[in-house]
Structures are given as C-alpha cells and as structure tokens.
Amino acid sequence: MDIFLQQAINEAKKGQEEGGIPIGSVIVYDGNVLGTGHNKRVQKGSVVLHAEMDALENAGRQPAFVYKNCILYTTLSPCPMCTGAILLYGIPKVVIGENKTYLGSEKLLVENGVDVIVVNDSECIQMMEDFIKNNSELWNEDIGV
Amino acid sequence: MDIFLQQAINEAKKGQEEGGIPIGSVIVYDGNVLGTGHNKRVQKGSVVLHAEMDALENAGRQPAFVYKNCILYTTLSPCPMCTGAILLYGIPKVVIGENKTYLGSEKLLVENGVDVIVVNDSECIQMMEDFIKNNSELWNEDIGV
Numbered sequence: 089m090d091i092f093l094q095q096a097i098n099e100a101k102k103g104q105e106e107g108g109i110p111i112g113s114v115i116v117y118d119g120n121v122l123g124t125g126h127n128k129r130v131q132k133g134s135v136v137l138h139a140e141m142d143a144l145e146n147a148g149r150q151p152a153f154v155y156k157n158c159i160l161y162t163t164l165s166p167c168p169m170c171t172g173a174i175l176l177y178g179i180p181k182v183v184i185g186e187n188k189t190y191l192g193s194e195k196l197l198v199e200n201g202v203d204v205i206v207v208n209d210s211e212c213i214q215m216m217e218d219f220i221k222n223n224s225e226l227w228n229e230d231i232g233v
Numbered sequence: 234m235d236i237f238l239q240q241a242i243n244e245a246k247k248g249q250e251e252g253g254i255p256i257g258s259v260i261v262y263d264g265n266v267l268g269t270g271h272n273k274r275v276q277k278g279s280v281v282l283h284a285e286m287d288a289l290e291n292a293g294r295q296p297a298f299v300y301k302n303c304i305l306y307t308t309l310s311p312c313p314m315c316t317g318a319i320l321l322y323g324i325p326k327v328v329i330g331e332n333k334t335y336l337g338s339e340k341l342l343v344e345n346g347v348d349v350i351v352v353n354d355s356e357c358i359q360m361m362e363d364f365i366k367n368n369s370e371l372w373n374e375d376i377g378v
Contacts, residue, residue: 095282136290136318148280149278149280151374152374155377164281168318169318169320172312172318173313176376207378232323
C-alpha cells in the first residue's frame with residue numbers, strides 16, 4: 089500500500105470518528121505532504137469542503153509551480169467540483185482509492201491530460217459501502233442527488 | 234440592471250474594500266437570495282473560496298431540489314472549480330457579469346445543459362481590468378497560472 093493513500097484512508101477514518109463522511113485526501117509535493125484533509129460537511133456544515141478541497145485548503149496559498157508538481161491522493165473518485173479544483177490548479181496526477189461506489193469526473197481529468205490512477209483498494213470500497221448503506225440521505229446530499 | 238447582478242457587484246466591491254479580489258456572487262432560490270459571497274483568498278488565505286464557492290458555502294447545506302431551482306449570479310466567468318461546483322449541485326442557470334478579462338469553463342457548463350447568460354457589463358469589466366493591471370501576481374495565483 090502506498091503510504092500516501094494509507095494517509096488518505098487515515099484521514100477518512102478521522103472524519104468517520106467525528107461523525108462525518110469517510111472520505112480523505114492528501115496532497116504531496118516533491119515527496120512531502122503539503123496538506124491533508126477530510127470531508128467536513130457534517131463537522132463544519134460545509135458544502136464546499138469535500139476531502140480534496142479540505143486538503144487543498146489546508147495546504148494553504150501556493151504558487152502555480154507548486155501545484156503543477158503535486159500528486160493528489162483521495163480515497164474516492166473526485167466529484168465534478170473537486171475535479172474542477174484539480175484542473176484549476178493544474179495538479180498533474182491523481183491517485184484514487186476507489187471508484188466502485190461513486191464514479192466522479194475521471195473522464196474529464198483524463199481528457200485534460202491528468203494522470204489518473206485508480207487503485208480500487210478493498211478497504212476504501214468497504215468503508216464507503218458501509219457508509220452509504222447506513223447514511224443514504226447524507227450521502228445523496230454530498231453528491232447533490 | 235438585474236438587481237441580483239447588482240448585488241453580486243456590491244459583493245465584489247465589498248471584497249475590494251477588504252483588500253481582496255473583486256469578484257462577487259449571489260445565489261437566488263425561487264426569487265429570494267439564498268446566499269451571497271465574494272472571493273476570500275486574501276481575507277481568509279483561502280484557495281477554495283472563490284466568490285461562487287463562498288456564496289454556496291454561505292447558502293448552507295441544502296437538499297438537491299433547492300440547488301436545482303437556483304440561479305447563480307457571478308461578476309466573472311466561473312473558473313473550472315466553480316464550474317464543477319455548479320455541475321455537482323445541478324444549478325441550472327448561471328448569469329455572468331463578464332467574460333472579457335477571464336474566460337472560465339462556460340463551454341463545459343453549456344455542454345452539461347446549464348443555461349448560461351453572459352451580460353458583459355461595463356462595470357464588471359472595468360473592475361477586473363483595473364484589478365488585474367495593479368495585482369497581476371495575486372490574480373495569477375487565484376487562477377493557478
């Protein structure tokens with residue numbers, strides 16, 4: 089297991105322990121963690137702090153060349169909003185824990201030249217399957233359906 | 234002038250008075266303002282709170298049917314991130330103050346069935362022209378270039 093994906097999973101678990109949606113993300117610059125985050129819909133009443141956005145926010149204001157040398161790890165396939173953030177900042181590579189329980193805008197990422205790696209890690213899948221089964225209303229709110 | 238676009242311009246001016254980037258946004262549900270916002274990069278050190286995202290955040294957690302009956306007003310053409318947020322939540326109509334100083338992902342909005350209206354209001358254009366001329370580094374940071 090990639091240590092950064094493992095760290096994203098740990099972020100997801102932290103979110104779950106807080107009563108939130110178990111999705112985590114880590115942004116890595118030049119081999120070092122620049123920011124970590126997890127979904128904050130429940131914890132902060134936030135509609136914009138998906139895990140990837142929270143990791144970006146926690147990474148702070150960065151010049152363009154930093155983003156262009158980053159890898160973003162996320163436990164779940166990025167939704168259209170997070171995809172747009174990846175494209176805005178020109179993050180060239182995204183490692184996705186799983187896309188079995190939710191398929192985001194991976195096609196748009198690939199069309200825009202982003203290197204997309206889907207691991208389909210069993211722990212990531214199990215975590216989201218359990219969450220969605222027990223929290224379908226909250227989950228639907230998070231993905232706008 | 235549409236009163237809601239005027240309100241978005243007022244938000245942009247509020248941001249400028251705070252020393253921030255002069256872009257404003259208003260979300261309208263069923264004829265009533267649900268949320269207002271302006272770019273918070275400078276004020277909060279935020280890389281995710283573009284004007285549209287700030288308005289969405291200030292509108293709070295909403296069920297899908299609310300977003301699907303909203304109109305989003307923004308003084309500037311929405312970047313890829315804000316475009317993604319509009320698509321995630323299924324906002325069906327976007328009114329854009331101007332797209333002369335920056336052209337965002339309007340094509341992606343249209344391809345996804347969003348009704349996009351570009352006003353190219355002279356006040357919106359002037360505001361961004363002046364800002365970009367005097368703050369090119371900050372502006373480039375905001376759009377990831």
